[in-house]
Amino acid sequence: MHDVLNRLGLQSLNSGVCSSSWISNPSGGEIVSYNPATSEPLASVMTASRADYDRVIEQATSVFRSWRNIPAPARGEVIRQLGIALREKKDDLGLLVTLEAGKVLSEGRGEVQEMIDMCDFAVGLSRQLHGLTIATERSQHRMFEQWHPLGAIGIITAFNFPVAVWAWNAALAAVCGDTMIWKPSPVTPLTAIAVQHIVNEVFTRNGFPGICQLCLSDGPCVGEWMAADPRLPLISATGSCKMGRSVGETVARRLGRSLLELGGNNGIILTESADLDLALRAVCFAAVGTTGQRCTTQRRLFLHTSIADRFIERLIRAYRSMKIGNPWESGVLLGPLINSAAVDRMLAAVQTATDSGGEVLYGGRRIERPGHFVEPTIIRARSEMPIVHEETFAPILYVMTYRSLDEAIEQHNSVSQGLSSSIFTDRLTESERFLSASGSDCGIANVNIGTSGAEIGGAFGGEKETGGGREAGSDAWKAYMRRQTCTINGGGTLPLAQGVEFDLPEA
Numbered sequence: 001m002h003d004v005l006n007r008l009g010l011q012s013l014n015s016g017v018c019s020s021s022w023i024s025n026p027s028g029g030e031i032v033s034y035n036p037a038t039s040e041p042l043a044s045v046m047t048a049s050r051a052d053y054d055r056v057i058e059q060a061t062s063v064f065r066s067w068r069n070i071p072a073p074a075r076g077e078v079i080r081q082l083g084i085a086l087r088e089k090k091d092d093l094g095l096l097v098t099l100e101a102g103k104v105l106s107e108g109r110g111e112v113q114e115m116i117d118m119c120d121f122a123v124g125l126s127r128q129l130h131g132l133t134i135a136t137e138r139s140q141h142r143m144f145e146q147w148h149p150l151g152a153i154g155i156i157t158a159f160n161f162p163v164a165v166w167a168w169n170a171a172l173a174a175v176c177g178d179t180m181i182w183k184p185s186p187v188t189p190l191t192a193i194a195v196q197h198i199v200n201e202v203f204t205r206n207g208f209p210g211i212c213q214l215c216l217s218d219g220p221c222v223g224e225w226m227a228a229d230p231r232l233p234l235i236s237a238t239g240s241c242k243m244g245r246s247v248g249e250t251v252a253r254r255l256g257r258s259l260l261e262l263g264g265n266n267g268i269i270l271t272e273s274a275d276l277d278l279a280l281r282a283v284c285f286a287a288v289g290t291t292g293q294r295c296t297t298q299r300r301l302f303l304h305t306s307i308a309d310r311f312i313e314r315l316i317r318a319y320r321s322m323k324i325g326n327p328w329e330s331g332v333l334l335g336p337l338i339n340s341a342a343v344d345r346m347l348a349a350v351q352t353a354t355d356s357g358g359e360v361l362y363g364g365r366r367i368e369r370p371g372h373f374v375e376p377t378i379i380r381a382r383s384e385m386p387i388v389h390e391e392t393f394a395p396i397l398y399v400m401t402y403r404s405l406d407e408a409i410e411q412h413n414s415v416s417q418g419l420s421s422s423i424f425t426d427r428l429t430e431s432e433r434f435l436s437a438s439g440s441d442c443g444i445a446n447v448n449i450g451t452s453g454a455e456i457g458g459a460f461g462g463e464k465e466t467g468g469g470r471e472a473g474s475d476a477w478k479a480y481m482r483r484q485t486c487t488i489n490g491g492g493t494l495p496l497a498q499g500v501e502f503d504l505p506e507a
């Protein structure tokens with residue numbers, strides 16, 4: 001299984017910093033990457049010092065000057081080839097995601113598929129970066145918008161989607177004409193290096209080295225440098241609300257642009273008319289899948305009182321049947337948490353919940369075996385309990401009951417995060433109420449589908465403390481470009497807008 005490190009070019013590399021080519025012996029600290037299912041080290045890499053970082057940024061800003069002039073469809077052609085290269089490496093890269101981030105294998109491969117989907121999307125987009133033509137009030141004038149590349153941009157990513165989130169940003173940024181510096185999570189450095197190898201091969205073969213750069217950090221420091229760096233007009237940051245608050249403030253202080261994809265606290269409402277078979281599968285995947293470590297993981301379940309007991313009973317039976325184990329083994333649905341600190345945070349949340357009146361209906365404990373395994377957990381709770389308002393990055397599901405849909409929606413919207421939400425119902429009036437302006441306040445609202453597992457074609461992101469950013473599909477590309485409004489006077493006079501007169505006296 002560990003041969004995969006060799007196949008992805010990770011056998012002898014000790015550098016986690018790449019501009020046009022790998023910087024040998026970068027002078028930052030060392031990071032050891034561990035397999036969370038066994039706690040065994042996989043490999044170690046060296047990270048960037050401030051001097052290495054400056055070298056990378058200078059290269060990215062210099063390469064931008066030529067990349068921005070390459071026609072967008074030609075930039076798209078490079079991304080098309082990246083998609084092909086990722087298809088060839090899908091199984092190996094997916095396995096590495098599983099080994100380093102602890103996701104079950106189908107989810108590890110699913111992440112790489114998401115990268116491929118993003119490349120396909122961006123190739124089409126490279127011929128559609130179009131602006132509007134707008135009617136003008138002035139005779140013989142023409143007004144239109146055009147979009148230009150922004151510059152070298154910073155991409156900060158979280159451990160739980162160690163490759164897909166980079167692709168959400170990078171595929172769009174590249175066709176938009178930006179260059180980019182990626183600072184991945186220090187917990188998942190190897191997947192980032194493996195992606196960088198694939199990127200280097202494709203971009204260098206096409207004569208464009210240095211468009212996508214990598215700068216590993218043994219903590220947040222490279223991310224902090226990026227946030228404060230005026231050479232980077234856009235910082236796209238994915239991670240916790242705490243991180244987003246810090247990055248957002250720092251970028252705003254220099255009047256830069258930030259795109260924030262932060263924590264969620266996602267809820268599903270099960271109405272009286274819900275198809276409970278459908279809902280059961282959706283809740284299990286949303287609450288337990290990825291061991292509760294998705295930003296879109298379901299953390300809150302609102303049950304109509306008429307179905308609550310019946311559904312909880314079925315849910316507990318389903319939880320009991322789920323196979324827990326090494327994420328690369330077939331049939332396993334629940335792998336480890338990322339590290340021992342995550343286990344401690346989960347146990348502390350369970351304790352806080354019970355201290356404030358919650359009742360553990362299933363799970364709640366660490367599993368004694370190598371690695372960082374926990375039981376998937378169901379807690380009967382009340383919406384006003386403070387712990388229910390926090391995002392604990394672990395498979396804890398808080399279950400609450402309600403009598404009217406208005407009450408359920410009010411409870412649902414009472415948290416500070418606003419990423420993903422769902423309702424299960426067979427009634428049109430209920431789903432329409434949920435999707436209305438006074439319904440779900442989240443960036444994603446689903447009917448008869450769980451909270452997690454979005455497709456890349458839609459814009460992905462959330463409201464409130466989730467940060468307001470949108471990535472991936474739809475018109476998310478606009479965040480990576482600057483808009484220019486142009487007006488051309490094709491006549492021989494100079495009429496002024498709003499009828500303003502400014503006639504000079506005869507000379």
Ligand code: NAD
Nearest residue numbers: 158159184185220223224239240243246261262263264295
């Ligand atoms: P984290 O906030 O600890 O770290 C995320 C990244 O930010 C890492 O690369 C980290 O080194 C860096 N970082 C941390 N503090 C920083 C600072 N002050 N300045 C600059 N960079 C800093 O998050 P995590 O534990 O890696 O990931 C889990 C979190 O990410 C959860 O809250 C989850 O909901 C969120 N997430 C959100 C989305 C989304 O699209 N909304 C997607 C994935 C994960």
